[in-house]
Amino acid sequence: MKAADFASASPSAIRAMIGRGEWTGPTPGMAKGHVQANLVILPRDWAYDFLVFAQRNPKPCPILDITEPGDSEPSIVAPGADLRIDLPRYRIWRDGELVEEPTEITSHWRDDLVGFLLGCSFSFEGALLEASVPVRHIECGCNVPMYRTDIACRPAGRLSGPMVVSMRPIPASLVTRAVLATGRFPAVHGAPVHIGDPALIGIEDIARPDFGDAVPINEGDVPVFWACGVTPQAALMASRPPFAITHAPGHMFICDPKDSDYAVF
Amino acid sequence: MKAADFASASPSAIRAMIGRGEWTGPTPGMAKGHVQANLVILPRDWAYDFLVFAQRNPKPCPILDITEPGDSEPSIVAPGADLRIDLPRYRIWRDGELVEEPTEITSHWRDDLVGFLLGCSFSFEGALLEASVPVRHIECGCNVPMYRTDIACRPAGRLSGPMVVSMRPIPASLVTRAVLATGRFPAVHGAPVHIGDPALIGIEDIARPDFGDAVPINEGDVPVFWACGVTPQAALMASRPPFAITHAPGHMFICDPKDSDYAVF
The missing domain is CATH 3.30.2040.10 (PSTPO5379-like domain)
Structure with a gap:
């Protein structure tokens, strides 16, 4: 099976398949028309700086969802999902250095971690193709x-x-x-x-x-x-937080909303 | 003089007049066409919750600027301005209760305070009238x-x-x-x-x-x-932070950008 074979599958079905460890590849082309998101997970101590940075730079940093500290469910864009297992591949960073690329992060999870999901260009590329x-x-x-x-x-x-x-x-x-x-x-x-x-x-x-x-x-x-x-992510890694987790490039979180749900007109 | 007499004055000139204590009235009608903003000032300890709340509820809580803790200059919407003196009237809140309505807050300022400026309906009312x-x-x-x-x-x-x-x-x-x-x-x-x-x-x-x-x-x-x-503001006051400062109703912060700078098309 390749990603395009799941173009018409639902986001929740794809997340479940990924959560079971049955898909560890890139996600472009899956659940076509639904938003795919960048993931950044940070300790609560760093979450405020990151959120203010995103707020001040909304064009490169469009935040779609923020989890409560210690809670791995992104309840706005995917109620019931689990950021610890529902992405196909992650990157673990210590002091700004990439140390591991696991397929789930259950053993890395902590009570003080906050997950951020950020919009990605796949959404507007769909808009370009449609136009x-x-x-x-x-x-x-x-x-x-x-x-x-x-x-x-x-x-x-x-x-x-x-x-x-x-x-x-x-x-x-x-x-x-x-x-x-x-x-x-x-x-x-x-x-x-x-x-x-x-x-x-x-x-x-x-x-x-x-x-x-x-x-x-x-x-x-x-x-x-x-x-x-x-x-x-580049700004974050340059400032070397002691611990961070991101998605691996191209291995995105698939959200429930459609790209069109984010259109302003 | 009444507010409408300052319709064509610049935001910085009006802020300077207010900063000198020469205007303590409401601001609607002043610096017409420029954005006026709601003010919320909170200790850093509460700023994260407030920012996440705003991010999750962007329609009622459109954030225009956030100051660094202890810094009273809103450097995005009004470089050089001072949130401690540049509004005509403030409200001081302790444990969710209104305790004072001063015309400046220099003596209340602390190193851990964060200022938030939020968009207000004056901007879109201008758009309605123009339409x-x-x-x-x-x-x-x-x-x-x-x-x-x-x-x-x-x-x-x-x-x-x-x-x-x-x-x-x-x-x-x-x-x-x-x-x-x-x-x-x-x-x-x-x-x-x-x-x-x-x-x-x-x-x-x-x-x-x-x-x-x-x-x-x-x-x-x-x-x-x-x-x-x-x-x-209502959500914030209901949760009774130990200390907060807001603008007094109608006594807004006048920003440099024009309403039209926030139009998306």
């Missing part, structure tokens, strides 16, 4: 290219860092459509943060992304940049 | 009527409570216009939470608001309900 705007890295079957910029996030407590953006080359005639289609979804990164010349936001070489894969930019394409969910 | 939708309580020269509903807010830590809504009677032919005009502003309460029969959201007598003033509902009007910034 007949092509998404290059999907066509290429690779990861989206991501770049550090010289746009500083607003710092909060112990957290600071540059905004990380993802880039999609868009044919010039479709750029306004791409802006309008994604602008409907401010809760999942929203409209682009920059259109055109990469140098204006401090990107030196568009062919060499800091994360993900390079994609071809064709004659007549305009590079369009969206705030990226890697931003909060 | 040629009449606003009854402005026509009547009174306060907007507000009601407790049976819509439960999502609780967070020590905070819980019902959603409080404000009501504006809108001529039936203009209701869709009112929805679209305010839906552009999700950061300041956004689109209505209910249209029509007050009983459906637990309001027994529309003629007897829980806060503010009753307004006439004319033949052909539909009552339209928006999430209200009284919600977070």
